[in-house]
Amino acid sequence: MPELPEVEAVCRRLRKDAVGSRIIAARVMRPIQTKPQTPAHVAKRVANHTIDAVRRRGKNILVDLSDGLTLHVHPRMTGNLYVIADHRLRPVAARAWFELQDGRAMIYEDRRVLGRIQVHPTSEMEERLEKTGVEPLEPGFTEETLIALARKSGQPVKVFLMDQRHLAGLGNIYAAEALFEAKINPRRVARQLSRARLKRLHAAIVGVLERAVQSACIAYMHPDRFQEAEWFPVEVYDRAGERCRRCSKTIRRIEQGGRSTYFCPGCQT
DNA sequence: AGTCACCTGATT
DNA sequence: AATCAGGTGACT
Secondary structure, eight states, X not given: OOSHHHHHHHHHHHHHHHTTOEEEEEEEOSOXXXXXXXXXXXXXHHTTEEEEEEEEETTEEEEEEGGGEEEEEEOTTTEEEEEESOTTOOOTTEEEEEEETTSXXXXXXXXXXXXXEEEEEHHHHHHHTTTOOBOTTXXXXXXXXXXXXXXXOOSBHHXXXXXXXXXXXXXXXXXXXXXXXXXXXXXXXXXXXXXXXXXXHHHHHHHHHHHHHHHHHHHTSSGGGGGGOOOSOOSSTTOTTSBOTTTOOBOEEEEETTEEXXXXXXXXX
């Protein structure tokens, strides 16, 4: 599920629901990926600390705890983190469970179990995420930022956009949607795009992500409705064989870097 | 730059 | 039964 907008929605919800609460017990129920830490280690270290803040870095969720610890959650494909009203409830796909002092619980749910949870000193987090690229919704992401990054990359622009070392948070859907909005063919090499096109792409990335954050926040108000969070009006993603709403040509699906790419061969040039 | 592995579950 | 999935990291 989550790309930047969904992770952002999860974080905003957690800030309301979880900040200020104390974790009194924790359990990592299935051996989700905690390497090189063990699930028991994660559970033990997190217990008896208060949730001080929730931050997002790309698709990473950082739950800052008292005493200088940070719970680092990467939801990968199907992870979700949210608070439930009664700690005794067990959502079907719950993989980790953090009992809060007031009787609620923060749940990490992950159907595919591809996500990762680790605990580290807060002071180490910046260094651990240093390879993570620019935040596309921060003021530091300008047209010139994108131009400079693109100049260094010989990758197809769609692959470039999804590479978290350049920009942090774009995934398969929003990369495809931004390229559609900017009218750029996903196979074009990043370095060879004109400045004018990159400026268009910059505006498209910011626009698509901002709209998606708004939608995601509405869709995620209710944590258990997570599955239904398919509301963002996609133009190309998963629409192979259907008509382009802009030029009425047929949307195509191709493979890039082992992933599906959807685009309109008529207006993305 | 490409392929696979990590997992489960939905869809063909 | 086979294929696909909104992600990443570890391999060629």
